[in-house]
Amino acid sequence: MGITIIPRVIVWFLVVMAKTMYRLVIPYRFQKKKSLKGKKVILTGACGGLGSAFARALAKEGCHLALWDINELGLKKLKMDLLDQHDIDVFTQVVDIANEQEVIQKSNELKSLFGEINMVFNNAGVINVTPLLETSTELLEKLIHVNLMSHYYIIKQFLPTMIERNEGHIVATCSAAGHICPSEVVDYTGSKFAVRGYMEALYHQMLAAGHNIEFTTICPW
Numbered sequence: 001m002g003i004t005i006i007p008r009v010i011v012w013f014l015v016v017m018a019k020t021m022y023r024l025v026i027p028y029r030f031q032k033k034k035s036l037k038g039k040k041v042i043l044t045g046a047c048g049g050l051g052s053a054f055a056r057a058l059a060k061e062g063c064h065l066a067l068w069d070i071n072e073l074g075l076k077k078l079k080m081d082l083l084d085q086h087d088i089d090v091f092t093q094v095v096d097i098a099n100e101q102e103v104i105q106k107s108n109e110l111k112s113l114f115g116e117i118n119m120v121f122n123n124a125g126v127i128n129v130t131p132l133l134e135t136s137t138e139l140l141e142k143l144i145h146v147n148l149m150s151h152y153y154i155i156k157q158f159l160p161t162m163i164e165r166n167e168g169h170i171v172a173t174c175s176a177a178g179h180i181c182p183s184e185v186v187d188y189t190g191s192k193f194a195v196r197g198y199m200e201a202l203y204h205q206m207l208a209a210g211h212n213i214e215f216t217t218i219c220p221w
Contacts, residue, residue, distance in 0.1 A: 037062030042110065042117050044097055044154065045124025047074030050173060050220065054123060055082065064089040066114050068106070068124070070096055089114070097124055098145035100153045107157035116165075117158045122151045123173040125191075132186045140187050147191035151198060162213055163206075169214040172199050176221045 041058055045051040046067035055065060059082045067090065069075050075092040082090050091114045095106045110117075126146045128139060155170060162168025177185060178192035196217055203215040 035061075036119075038064065039118040040064045040066065040115055041119040041121055042066040042068065042154070042158070043121040043123055044068045044095075044150070045173075046092075047071040047078060048124075051123050052078055054121065054173075058121075059086040059088055059090075062086075062088065063119075064091075064114075066091045066093070066110055066117065068093055068095040068097065070094060097150035097154065098142060100149075103150070103153040104157065107154070116161050118162075118167070119169040119171060120155060120158050121171040121173075122154060123171075124150065125173060125175075127185060127188045129184055135187060143187055144191055147188070148194050148198070151195060155202070159213070163211050166212045168212075169216065170199070170202075171216045171218065174199070174217050174219045176219050178217075178219055 036058065039062075041063045043051060043055055043058070043065060046055050046065075047069040051069070055067060055078060058065060065082065065088065067075055067078060069092075072094045075094065079090045079092050082088065091110065093106050093110065096102050124146060126143055128135060128143055130139070151172060159168070159170070162170075172195055174195045175188075175192040177189045178196040181189055196219070199215055199217045203213075206213045206215075
């Protein structure tokens with residue numbers, strides 16, 4: 001096992017270092033970027049601050065958007081704003097991503113009305129600043145279902161067709177709390193560490209199976 005794993009780790013380290021140096025040395029505007037024009041993206045937590053910013057950035061790139069949130073009025077306003085500014089398709093659904101059966105139902109509806117998805121962008125999340133011993137089990141379970149389990153629910157609905165096409169991109173909004181351990185947000189930190197590990201492990205699983213699926217984990221401060 002050591003003979004096969006160690007060279008792989010060395011190669012991975014060298015590739016990461018090369019990419020890092022490239023991004024540091026070459027200005028962003030000169031770097032080769034993949035075109036997203038015409039790609040269909042599902043984005044969760046679309047009405048939040050980060051979510052709406054991601055939606056506008058993706059729309060600017062020419063992506064067709066399927067926006068999920070629990071805020072129906074926010075979805076309507078965001079959809080109107082995006083359609084006013086960009087020549088794209090925007091499909092909105094009110095979805096409780098903590099409910100697996102609802103995710104399955106809305107995913108099937110989305111596929112039939114919007115088509116197959118090129119990118120899954122799991123952005124939705126909640127935070128809890130209550131000390132652990134004062135946090136109810138109900139609140140903790142809600143946080144884990146939104147911040148972690150929803151990734152599993154949603155990816156499971158769209159990954160099979162990505163594998164069939166040998167093309168797709170899965171993005172997750174994690175957090176700096178997925179790298180450090182702020183004591184004020186114990187359960188939130190645990191969920192974000194889990195998301196980061198989940199994404200990395202799934203990436204390696206797809207890579208080992210020969211599937212051309214891209215993975216990106218974003219960790220805002």
